[in-house]
Amino acid sequence: MSLLRLDRVSMQFGRTRVLQDVSLRVEAGECHAIIGPNGAGKSTLFHLISGLLTPASGRIEFAGEPIHGLPSEQIARRGIARSFQISQLFPRLSVAENLRCALLWPMGYGCSLRHLLGREKALNARVDALLEALGLQALREVPAGELAYAAQRALELGLAIAGDARLILLDEPVAGMSHSEAAAALALIRRVTAERALLLVEHDMSVVFELADRITVLAQGEVIATDTPARIRANPRVQEVYLGSTVAAEAGGPRDA
Ligand SMILES: Nc1ncnc2c1ncn2[C@@H]1O[C@H](COP(=O)(O)OP(=O)(O)OP(=O)(O)O)[C@@H](O)[C@H]1O
Ligand SMILES: [Mg+2]
Numbered sequence: 001m002s003l004l005r006l007d008r009v010s011m012q013f014g015r016t017r018v019l020q021d022v023s024l025r026v027e028a029g030e031c032h033a034i035i036g037p038n039g040a041g042k043s044t045l046f047h048l049i050s051g052l053l054t055p056a057s058g059r060i061e062f063a064g065e066p067i068h069g070l071p072s073e074q075i076a077r078r079g080i081a082r083s084f085q086i087s088q089l090f091p092r093l094s095v096a097e098n099l100r101c102a103l104l105w106p107m108g109y110g111c112s113l114r115h116l117l118g119r120e121k122a123l124n125a126r127v128d129a130l131l132e133a134l135g136l137q138a139l140r141e142v143p144a145g146e147l148a149y150a151a152q153r154a155l156e157l158g159l160a161i162a163g164d165a166r167l168i169l170l171d172e173p174v175a176g177m178s179h180s181e182a183a184a185a186l187a188l189i190r191r192v193t194a195e196r197a198l199l200l201v202e203h204d205m206s207v208v209f210e211l212a213d214r215i216t217v218l219a220q221g222e223v224i225a226t227d228t229p230a231r232i233r234a235n236p237r238v239q240e241v242y243l244g245s246t247v248a249a250e251a252g253g254p255r256d257a
Helices: 042-050 072-078 095-107 112-120 119-134 149-162 179-192 204-213 230-236 236-251
Strands: 002-013 014-025 033-034 057-062 080-082 167-171 197-201 214-219 221-226
Touching: 002 042, 002 072, 014 042, 014 221, 033 204, 042 072, 042 080, 042 167, 042 179, 042 197, 072 080, 080 149, 095 119, 095 149, 119 149, 119 179, 149 167, 149 179, 179 204, 204 230, 214 230, 214 236, 221 230, 221 236, 230 236
Parallel strands: 033 197, 033 214, 080 167, 167 197
Antiparallel strands: 002 014, 002 057, 214 221
16 A cells, blocks of 8 residues: 555635546655656645645545545645744744744644653653754754754754654755755755655756656656656656756766855
8 A cells, every 4th residue: 555645635715627547646654755847736745744734636545545635734644744934933932942843743733731741751862862863953042943954844854854754845955955955955854754655846856867756757746757766867858847847967077166
């Protein structure tokens, strides 16, 4: 059984069709990338999977159960996390406090103070472990709003993995980073998502070809191929609609070296 399964999912905004009969499977532990031109519908697909939007038609199953139409908090609780936008960090809380909130949140609001106090030690240990995994120990007391861009993105990734999600959705995780920041972010993503499935949208083909086990190509709202990186690279249709220009420009060498 696939961890995530989309069957003929379609979406439209008003009369504009944005996704047409998209079928996709993500296996447990797999890194699956979604690539395609601007406006192909990649972010919309993420909004549908994470429950920000409801598909016009089609089915989305996670771990064998339908999730389309569920509110986003319920989908998150079932084990799908997406990287938060920067505005969703608590900017005045420190890095450690942000992680603490992310760890407490899955316990629910019904969690009593006594229960919380009993778990204080375990909670602190998990915050420490996350800080170490993210390489943010030195910044633990810094308010999230004062972090540099790459550190903010690392903290967002930390919030996404704090809740033990089985599937992480990352939409353009290295956008806006320099070559060296992107390389560090890539190593971090690989490390902290090692045991989980990752669904990744990214325009930087060097990142995609390095991380992905399989790639799905979307163009104008339709899946035109799902395959291994090597076969995607060699696919004439994919080259025609997307890779022709991008691979030559990006996958061949560093961007700003
Ligand atoms: N809320 C909305 N209302 C109307 N149209 C929308 C809305 N959100 C997205 N669209 C349109 O849907 C299409 C797909 O957008 P989407 O953001 O999913 O593309 P994308 O593949 O993520 O593109 P990019 O690579 O530029 O991020 C675009 O034509 C976009 O203009
Ligand atoms: Mg997008």
